[in-house]
Amino acid sequence: MTFPAVEIESARSSPMRLGMVLFLISEAFLLGALFWTYYYLRGLTPGWPPHSPPATLAFVNTAVLLSSSATIWLGARAIRRGNEKGLFGFLLATIVLGAAFLGITGWEWTHEDFFPWTDAYGSTFYTMTGFHALHVLGGVLLMLALLARTARHRFTADSFKAVEVGSLYWHFVDFIWILVFTSVFIIR
């Protein structure tokens, strides 16, 4: 069996993307622990769910977050073609959509008829949506950093790795939301 010798080039290439992929694998397990909790309790509790948070607004929220995945993709495409203004605009749109998602989530939380300390369902509901919201918040901060860098003309058609890596994170957070949404609001 032979093993290809590693080229000098690849030893010098930036491992940023691999780092992000590894980090996301790790985060998937963090959220996996929450899903484990949710489905374990669901399987052992008669009459699940004890509360039914309204799904209408969550549908709107899903649409908001999914469209932000589209805007970040468009932003990465724009800078790949050298369009710095396009990147700036789409990053801004992504931030606005992310902030809107957080705002809607916050409004929902204050209008539920149960609290984290009501019962185990409440604890799980708020912890799952809360951890996801924390990840969205982290994503928004990341996008703000990218926006600040774009404003200082640090990204060009040849150099935009950070945008790609950042969008990877954003897509991941969106994907996790689909799982949370399906578990908590659709199949109940």
Add this chain to the structure above:
Amino acid sequence: MNKAPLKAFAGLAGLAAGGGLTMLVRLALGMPVWKTSPVLVVGIAAGLFAWLAATVGFRKLLSLDAARGALCGLAGTGVAIGITMLVRLAIGLPAWNASPVLTVGIFTGVVVYLITLGVFNYWARWAVGRPDGADRPKKPGWARYFDVDTDHKVIGVQYFVTGLAFLPFAVILQLVGRTHMVDPDLGILASGSYESVIGTHGIVMMFIVVLPVFFGLVNYFVPLQIGARDLAFPRLNAFTFWLVPPAGLLAAFSLMAGGFTTGWTAYPPLSSSFEVQGMDLVLIGVYLAGLSSILTAVNVLATIFKKRAPGMGFFRMPIFVWGTLATTSLSLVFTQFIGMSFLMVLLERTLGMGFFVPAMGGQVLLYQYLFWFYSHPAVYIFVLIGLGLISDIIPVFVRKPLFGYKGVAVSSMGIAWGGTIVFAHHMFAAGLPGWMRVPFMITTLLVAVPTGVKVFAWTATTWMGKIELKTPLLFVFAAVILFLIGGLTGIPQGIVPTDLYLHDSYWIVGHFHALFFGGFLLPAMAAIYYWFPKVRGRMLSEKLGRIQWFLMVPGMFLMVVPMLGLGLEGMRRRISDYEFILNLQPLHIATAVGGFLVFAGLVVLGYNLVVSNRRGETAGKNPWEASTLEWMISSPPPEHNFDEIPHVHDRPHLEQHAHVGGEPEQKSGEKEGDKA
């Protein structure tokens, strides 16, 4: 001018001021004025600070990142606690409730500490597109180690020394516990304190000693052994290191905050009850240590995948790197589970949540699933690097290549990933569904296979070798035997019927102490003697090394074997008392004596480190005539590690493993691939 009186005076004044102020505050809060531990701890801390300030100068002390971060972090904690209490008053809650107030305070304090320390400076500058400030001047000498530094060799030493600094603390705790058990009627510890003391011993040992010591070795030597300039993300590396000191202090100070009687596993409902006051600090401390180890895993994996030197294929890496690869691939994903389960307990304590509270529709067993899903793989996180060290040190001192190199390399991954599907064997006695017992019993016993591969390979490597009994090899031999004892005593616990009897007894305490001695402490000792010459450029004293060995290794046997006996006699763990009529006292005495011998060995090690660091004989490039890459550069290594890109030709521990500098050998063409 002699400054010694001034220094002593400053220290005493600090002690008096700190202690006095604490007593005044206690008086003002309506508490009894004197309580030994808080008054003394604050006094000693203040005295130490004043002494340091008088010794190195106040200004210079404050210019150290670590000192600035610690002071600002403390202040931040205090302010956040105050604000939280005011907010609680404003919304009509009682001002003081330990869990939420402390949690908010400590998290805020840690964030303030990290910001003022400066670990985020690089990223903040990057975000706004300014130069990253990496050219900041480095302080000479020891001061550099108290600054945020991104060089993997500096961070490696920082990790290692942090781990070593907490080691005596954790060992002394346990000596107190063991002394108590010699004659519980003397009442050296109250019954609640005994559990807190041994719980803190466990938590500090695992998360603040074992992990930092191993991460220190990984940081320093993985880049050198694979021929890289640094880790893949040096700034992330600095960030993950600076999470460890507050984690360690939190775990240690939990004793002052009331202790925790749960043992290191922190099972609810006990851990979420408010009678266990020190729990919050432990939960947060372990969470920080876990975060650090997750991000380190990202960093190290990216390094091993992306930063290898030309020719360094996976099957040309030293086994230490393989062990690191296996360990980090586990801690990458499984540490999230202990982080989450501890956070869930913290949420129960602070926000009154109820994941594990049956009255609220929660499930107690859920915690054990989440916890052991991490904590079984964690055992392998703690030992795989040590096993890698053993595999790399034996060939150097028996002058033979490692027997079955490829099998040993793959067995690391086999142990790691086989170990992920055995976790429920910790719960055989916990009311597990019946059908889960036999499958988990089978997987548990299967993990013995890759472990056996390693032991056979070590034995076969030694066979007919030209053995040089230097101190590293002595420690490695002892490690193999203790690891073997640990492994064999594990089998009865993997088998359901015997486990139901042995579960939660001293048998398991003996079993995992044998594993930790064989998989962590002794390999770490071997690594100190093996690599100290590389790090400091001076040899450690062989004579002191042998004295240490003859104190420590017999001490370990004297500690572990009686523990196994106690377990068979039916002595339960985490119980602070026993009946004399059961005739258990001789075994408890033996265990305690063993513990003191191990500690005496550590004292000798400390003396050896201090003395040899100053006066040891000069090591030169390659004192052990080893062939891996770190020995091809000067000791200590230059700032940039390699003057020229190293080239790797073959497996480790062969003459032609690699070379640095000069043209790549032309004739090595036929050796390009790995032949076996």
